[in-house]
Amino acid sequence: MAVGGEGTIPAYIIPDMCSGCGQCAPSCPHKAISVCAGQAVVDPGLCDECEACVFACINGAVTMK
Ligand code: SF4
Numbered sequence: 001m002a003v004g005g006e007g008t009i010p011a012y013i014i015p016d017m018c019s020g021c022g023q024c025a026p027s028c029p030h031k032a033i034s035v036c037a038g039q040a041v042v043d044p045g046l047c048d049e050c051e052a053c054v055f056a057c058i059n060g061a062v063t064m065k
C-alpha cells in the first residue's frame with residue numbers, strides 16, 4: 001500500500017543500481033515494469049505505488065521517491 005501523501009509518485013528505478021535482471025517485472029500487478037537494454041523501466045501511467053517491486057529487487061534499485 002502506498003503511504004500517505006498527496007499526488008502519486010510512481011516507482012523509480014535507480015539506473016546505476018539496476019542490473020537488468022528482470023526480477024521486479026513479474027512482481028508488478030499492473031505490468032508497469034519492462035526491461036529494456038539491460039535496464040528496468042517503470043511506466044508511470046500504470047504504476048499504482050503498491051511497492052511490490054521495491055521488495056522484489058535484490059539490488060535495492062527501486063525506490064519510491
Ligand atoms: S510500485 Fe507496484 S505498480 Fe508500481 S511499478 Fe512497482 S510493483 Fe508495479
Ligand code: SF4
Binds near residue numbers: 019022056057062
Ligand atoms: S529487480 Fe532490480 S536490478 Fe533487477 S531489473 Fe528490477 S530494478 Fe533492476
